[in-house]
Amino acid sequence: MSLVIDKTVPQHHPLADIAKKVFDGERLSREEAIRLYQSDDLALIGMLGEHARRVKAGPGRENYVYFIHNMHLNPTNFCVETCRFCSYANPTEREKAYTWTVDRVLEEAGKGVALGIYEIHMVGGLNPACDLAYYEEILTQVKAKYPQVHLKAFTAVEIEYLANLEGLTYGEVLERLVKAGLGSMPGGGAEIFDEGVRERMAVSKTPAPIWLEIHGIAHQMGLKTNATMLTGISETVENKVDHMLLLREQQDKTGGFQCFIPLKCYYDGTNIKDEVTEPSNVDLLKDVAISRLVLDNFDHIKAYWIQLGVELAQLALSFGADDMDGTILEEKITHAAGAQSPLKLAQDKMEQLIASSGYQPVERDTIYNIKRVSELAPALIEEPIETRLARL
Ligand code: V47
């Protein structure tokens, strides 16, 4: 690859026109995003992602990498759906499925609060025993007991399910949940929007238009939400780009997405491994960098260390990611499918991981208000990437 990617990008490089657009702050097209995926110039793609991250972060924050002290809570793993990639709500082991009482949820939340968490990320299976009243009770009680905790809960899939279960509109369900204490929505359940992939993976829940509509309604109500994309489930590069473009279009309309999280499928407990191509580390880094470039209207890209593993997540920070998610006391969905990442990252370890990757650790709340800029500062690199490279 060419090392010189200053603003006069060498004309002979096959990605020269795309690099120029990135440096000029122009929006990338579908064809350009696909060409980035097809290129094997990983270093250049990473540098472009890093450049876009710095520009998006703004002056004085170019080196910031965010994290939060949080926990995951999953009140039930019983699910009426049977998505083939899901080991968390395994249909062959339904008799072992659990459903927590409201008291049990409170007890688990209390364990996290005692350790200082201030965000609960709560999602679960689609369980007819867990109706809207059950979730309203959980939100109300957790908020009454721990008012300092932000409740980021319910994927669009759960909102759709609750609306159908109760005979309410998506907006009515969201309003009731917000009234009970819901603070924002996570980005799960998007999988890959392409219908062919969904059919192969037996995903019958929440097709793209409904997933996007629910997030749009949430945005109009003032809720911040996130968005995910699950890879390694037989998708093509085109499917991934189209998925991102639908998110970009929705964000142009309603503007409430905070963060994009590329996810990677784990296969233990599923029967799909022989039908899919497992994403390589190169693929995963491209997902980070290319999502940073395509999703020019998203502020944050998350390196979800639970799935990437700690080391690849650190590397992803140099490819355009600016968020390491949280310290996460316990995670069930990916670990049920074989993830080996440690089950919690103490706060000081998280800060060291970020600083030793060359970035400034910044503790945030759920909606990206800064709580604390860590005193652990890396050897700060203030120069933009193109200036550094032009000197080589
Ligand atoms: O929606 C299901 C995925 C998602 C598997 O919003 C699997 O901040 C891997 O959405 N292997 C849940 N993944 C996780 C999620 C998330 C995570 C972190 C932060 C945020 C956020 C959201 O996990 C599901 C599904 O796409 N999933 N099965 C599996 N076998």
Ligand code: SF4
């Ligand atoms: Fe149910 Fe979600 Fe698992 Fe699909 S991915 S089976 S909707 S818990």
